[in-house]
Amino acid sequence: MKPHPLRMTRRTFAAGGLGAMSAAFLPRIGPHAVSAQESVDLNFHIWQYGVETVQDNIKRFEELYPGVKVSLSDVPWNSYHEETVNRLRSKTATDVIYNGGDWLEEFATAGWVVPLEDHFDWAKGYQDKVFAFAWQDMTFNDKVYGLPYYADTITFMYNEQLLKDAGIAAPPQTWEEVTEQSLALKAKGMEFPFLYVLAQDLPTVSEAFVSTVFGRGGELIDENNEPLWTDPNSPAAKQFKWFADARNVDKILTFVSNETDAVGAMSTGQHAFVVFYNYHLAELNDAARSDRAGQFKIALMPGETHECYGFAKFYNLTKMAADRGPEVVNAAGQFIQYFAGEIDGQYPIAKRWAVENGLGFGTKALFDDPDVRTAYSKWIDVDKWTEQLNLARAQRHTPWQGIWNEFFRLEHVKAVAGETSVEDALQAAADNWNELKKQFGG
Secondary structure: OOOOOOOOOOOOOOOOOOOOOOHHHOOOOOHHHOOOOOOEEEEEEEEOOOHHHHHHHHHHHHHHOOOEEEEEEEEOHHHHHHHHHHHHHOOOOOOEEEEEHHHHHHHHHOOOEEOHHHOOOOOHHHHHHEOHHHHHHOEEOOEEOEEEEEEEEEEEEEEHHHHHHOOOOOOOOOHHHHHHHHHHHHHOOOOOOEEEEOOOOOOHHHHHHHHHHHHOOOOOEOOOOOEOOOOOOOHHHHHHHHHHHHHHOOOOEEEEOOHHHHHHHHHOOOOOEEEEEOOHHHHHOOOOOOOOOOOEEEEOOOOOOOOEEEEEEEEEEEHHHHHOOHHHHHHHHHHHHHHHOOEOOEOHHHHHHHHHHOOOOOEHHHHHOHHHHHHHHOOOOHHHHHHHHOOEEOOOOOOOHHHHHHHHHHHHHHHHOOOOOHHHHHHHHHHHHHHHHHHOOO
């Protein structure tokens, strides 16, 4: 998540001054809320981000629930899907995991995770407390499976100062304007105005692409799970072609393979535009980490509708935990409530991530929390953020989407790199989608 020299990314985090949580963020749980079991062990599996902070949160949980001990396992974000699938298939002890909407249907269909509402009366009560796009991401077959670890949007960011220096008064409103402004910047000496995070093994790629398609008002699939990008006039096909043309025709785009390098490059002024997870704006505008802090702004996602992808990453209860019996289920429920839920009217862990790290959140109450708004106002135009948040929506998902995304990223990389044509890449992606749909009986 953080730029050089700290080398913090969304997946790896070097703690710096985050060991102590402010008393304002501590949950106030009294004995009435504690139901300690006899030596219940939980196994918590996550991708690598803020691991030391997670461990500190676990320590605080264990102090409040002395009968529960939590073992943490963490793997790199790039390999999280594959390693977690292997872990669940092999029945390696796992009770609570991080998950996302793009993998939920796959994991639920395979029977690896179970609905929270089947085990906890409080689960459905969170629906009105959570943003609609986040709730949709956590729901499958009309049952809610998780509570949010964090929820956010993938947004369009620009360097306001660089645009002003080039005589550009306002950020682009359409992708055609992105091209026009990039060509103007290129004419003034900027080699690649648009920076893209692109790698075959990076799940971020699929989500960022979806967000740009949403800006055009599009979807990847229809209500019957049929691919929409086979129509060259569809928003998805047009956006796929835009990225390939930006690299190979207009030569305004370059790409890097990870978010850390992207933040570093943006902070030195080499590029003017990027599509990123929203929280990266916090580090770009942090004077301790960015040479151009204060210059970066969020703009509405270019396109006809300015919509963007809103998503949730959340805590799931595994079938293995459910099969271990009521004591384990109860302990896992307490754990998920503590890490994601409401404690005495507050959301202490989600608030900690928001204030200390700039991570988005799924719970509506934090939107008006004065500490959160004060922290956010230091690095983002809160009114513009609110406007974009209100235009965020979740995407449609299928049980095979996580598998297909791995294939799609390969074709996307090949097309942007000029190794295959846009038409061939989109057709290959459609063929793979239809094959998987048939295999899954969809």
